[in-house]
Amino acid sequence: xxxxxxxxxxxxxxxxxxxxxxxxxxxxxxxxxxxxxxxxxxxxxxxxxxxxxxxxxxxxxxxxxxxxxxxxxxxxxxxxxxxxxxxxxxxxxxxxxxxxxxxxxxxxxxxxxxxxxxxxxxxxxxxxxxxxxxxxxxxxxxxxxxxxxxxxx
Numbered sequence: 121x122x123x124x125x126x127x128x129x130x131x132x133x134x135x136x137x138x139x140x141x142x143x144x145x146x147x148x149x150x151x152x153x154x155x156x157x158x159x160x161x162x163x164x165x166x167x168x169x170x171x172x173x174x175x176x177x178x179x180x181x182x183x184x185x186x187x188x189x190x191x192x193x194x195x196x197x198x199x200x201x202x203x204x205x206x207x208x209x210x211x212x213x214x215x216x217x218x219x220x221x222x223x224x225x226x227x228x229x230x231x232x233x234x235x236x237x238x239x240x241x242x243x244x245x246x247x248x249x250x251x252x253x254x255x256x257x258x259x260x261x262x263x264x265x266x267x268x269x270x271x272x273x
Contacts, residue, residue, distance in 0.1 A: 131156045132165075132200040134188045135248075137207060137256035138172075138180025141264060147172040149184030150259025150270075153191060155200075166191055169259030169270045181208040182229035184260065189236040202243040205253065212247040 133154050140147035150169035156162050168191070172183055185206065192202065206212050213219040214230055215237070221230045237243050250257065262270045 131203065132192065132197055133203045133205065134185075134192065135205045135253055135256045136181075136184035136188045137253050137260050138177065138182070138184040139257070139260045139264065140175060140177040140180050144174050144176045146264055146267070147175040147177070147180040147183075148260045148263030149180050149187060150256040150261075150263065151184050151188035151191070152255050152259070153188060165195075167255065167259060167272045169256075169261075169263035171263045171267045171269070176225070178208070178210060178223070178226055179229060180260070181206065181211045182226065182233060184256065185211065186229065186232055186236065189233065193236065193239055198239055199241050202240050204243060204245045205248045206245065207248055207250045207253040207257075209247050212245055215245050 133156065134151060136149065136151040138147065138149040148169055148171045151166070152164070153166040154162050154164050168187070170187065172180055185204070210219065214221050215233060221227045259270060259272070
């Protein structure tokens, strides 16, 4: 059970990743949500991945972000200070407005992400190197390997 007084005082971090084997090919995503209390204590709230079927790497990256954002909204984290970490420079640059979204299959995913992000009182998006996103990447790969949903404690 998530303590609601804890979550509204917390800084929440979403790490997400997606991948496709073949691009397009069998694809999956992973996301990790953790909370950091004012004292700096880190608590993992959700670690999840899912198989997407055949799609592109960039689409899978967006699906990982969307799944994490939906989980946060479903669990009433709108008021939390949300920090988002992605290793996809394309997705980060599209969401921050540095790049235009030209691909017709990415545009609706970008629009969904913008709509979900608008529901948070505060959010920032950061690009990180792949090695700093290893748990979300691991979950995406597990989902592709198992061709299904994965959750770890």
